[in-house]
Amino acid sequence: MSATGKPLTKRGEATRRKLLEAAEEVFADLGYHEASIVKITERAGIGLGTFYLYFDSKQQIFEELVVDLNRRVRHSMAEAMAGSANRIDAERAGFEGFFRFTAAHPALYRVVREAEFVSPEMLRLHYTRIVEGYEAGLRAAQSDGDVDAALDPEVTAWALMGAGELIGMRYLLWERDGEGRPPAEIGDDVIDSMMRFIRNALTATNGKGRTHD
Amino acid sequence: MSATGKPLTKRGEATRRKLLEAAEEVFADLGYHEASIVKITERAGIGLGTFYLYFDSKQQIFEELVVDLNRRVRHSMAEAMAGSANRIDAERAGFEGFFRFTAAHPALYRVVREAEFVSPEMLRLHYTRIVEGYEAGLRAAQSDGDVDAALDPEVTAWALMGAGELIGMRYLLWERDGEGRPPAEIGDDVIDSMMRFIRNALTATNGKGRTHD
Numbered sequence: 001m002s003a004t005g006k007p008l009t010k011r012g013e014a015t016r017r018k019l020l021e022a023a024e025e026v027f028a029d030l031g032y033h034e035a036s037i038v039k040i041t042e043r044a045g046i047g048l049g050t051f052y053l054y055f056d057s058k059q060q061i062f063e064e065l066v067v068d069l070n071r072r073v074r075h076s077m078a079e080a081m082a083g084s085a086n087r088i089d090a091e092r093a094g095f096e097g098f099f100r101f102t103a104a105h106p107a108l109y110r111v112v113r114e115a116e117f118v119s120p121e122m123l124r125l126h127y128t129r130i131v132e133g134y135e136a137g138l139r140a141a142q143s144d145g146d147v148d149a150a151l152d153p154e155v156t157a158w159a160l161m162g163a164g165e166l167i168g169m170r171y172l173l174w175e176r177d178g179e180g181r182p183p184a185e186i187g188d189d190v191i192d193s194m195m196r197f198i199r200n201a202l203t204a205t206n207g208k209g210r211t212h213d
Numbered sequence: 214m215s216a217t218g219k220p221l222t223k224r225g226e227a228t229r230r231k232l233l234e235a236a237e238e239v240f241a242d243l244g245y246h247e248a249s250i251v252k253i254t255e256r257a258g259i260g261l262g263t264f265y266l267y268f269d270s271k272q273q274i275f276e277e278l279v280v281d282l283n284r285r286v287r288h289s290m291a292e293a294m295a296g297s298a299n300r301i302d303a304e305r306a307g308f309e310g311f312f313r314f315t316a317a318h319p320a321l322y323r324v325v326r327e328a329e330f331v332s333p334e335m336l337r338l339h340y341t342r343i344v345e346g347y348e349a350g351l352r353a354a355q356s357d358g359d360v361d362a363a364l365d366p367e368v369t370a371w372a373l374m375g376a377g378e379l380i381g382m383r384y385l386l387w388e389r390d391g392e393g394r395p396p397a398e399i400g401d402d403v404i405d406s407m408m409r410f411i412r413n414a415l416t417a418t419n420g421k422g423r424t425h426d
Binding site: 031033109110113114116117124127148150151152155156158159160161162163164165166167169170171174190193194196197198200201202203204 | 379
């Protein structure tokens with residue numbers, strides 16, 4: 001949709017996409033306060049007047065960018081998970097999809113962190129939409145007997161999302177190769193270690209160490 | 214230490230503490246960009262000139278605030294964990310200490326998120342210091358046979374810290390009571406659900422669902 005609410009033509013869609021991609025780079029490089037509509041249109045190679053056919057303000061393109069990144073990271077996860085044989089395979093594939101998207105879009109973390117200040121509702125929307133899908137998947141796997149039925153699927157979804165977020169930060173965004181560039185993907189050893197943790201977490205223990213049920 | 218590197222008197226310590234407490238409130242309420250040294254000294258009821266006996270700049274008091282909040286949240290966790298009978302009890306107590314501190318200091322999350330932009334080294338310092346202690350505790354528990362020896366303690370520490378961070382955000386910072394105020398503590402049902410997840414995660418499964426070892 002355009003800023004005036006009219007549906008976009010194919011060419012309009014392409015222009016809107018260019019503006020969102022430029023905004024992703026500008027917000028990630030400069031942060032919200034230093035970013036400006038002029039810097040975004042210059043980066044996109046699009047006239048300043050054209051910006052206002054698609055967005056009302058810097059705040060609005062920021063919010064649309066959160067919605068867009070959120071939709072795309074969920075798509076990347078869902079695509080990776082499709083056809084998994086069981087929940088544990090689906091978990092691994094989903095996190096690989098998440099890390100792949102994060103490597104290609106390091107702006108994701110910065111934009112979501114800034115949303116805390118720029119637009120708290122967008123921060124909530126981002127996390128809540130990811131959790132909703134995650135929770136539904138866990139509930140289905142509990143029905144199938146693949147996941148410990150005693151786990152609360154909502155709390156578990158938040159826990160796993162948090163685990164993935166900090167592992168992505170530490171082992172992807174903080175890593176640099178010999179030339180000072182971030183790696184294109186997270187190491188297999190890290191994914192293996194994470195999956196040992198997740199496999200344990202989602203599977204009922206054999207009673208060892210359970211003193212508080 | 215004062216801004217000139219001299220050790221502080223007891224009275225000096227109290228003044229520095231007042232400035233840090235005012236900074237915590239001002240940065241949390243206004244964010245880094247809108248905050249100013251004048252607003253911090255006004256909130257603290259301390260003269261502007263006195264500020265510079267303790268800190269050089271807005272950036273410096275922000276960084277000292279991260280160090281201070283980090284030290285205190287770790288203290289709150291360590292104090293809660295002291296005397297725990299086993300690792301699972303220690304985990305629960307540690308998270309309760311973390312959530313208690315977060316309820317009393319909601320600035321913790323906002324300040325750490327802003328550090329991404331204001332001072333990335335401080336963001337790393339915050340997470341890394343928490344992980345280091347966590348990892349050491351997990352290694353000791355693995356030696357004692359309390360925690361699955363096949364888990365990587367570093368990756369596990371990041372995963373658990375991430376789980377705690379997002380559960381604290383969702384079930385503490387986002388919650389409001391009937392009068393619109395955040396709760397003083399996280400619900401026992403949420404802690405119970407989280408502990409089911411953590412107990413599973415740290416305890417080797419009985420083989421069920423492990424298709425990829």
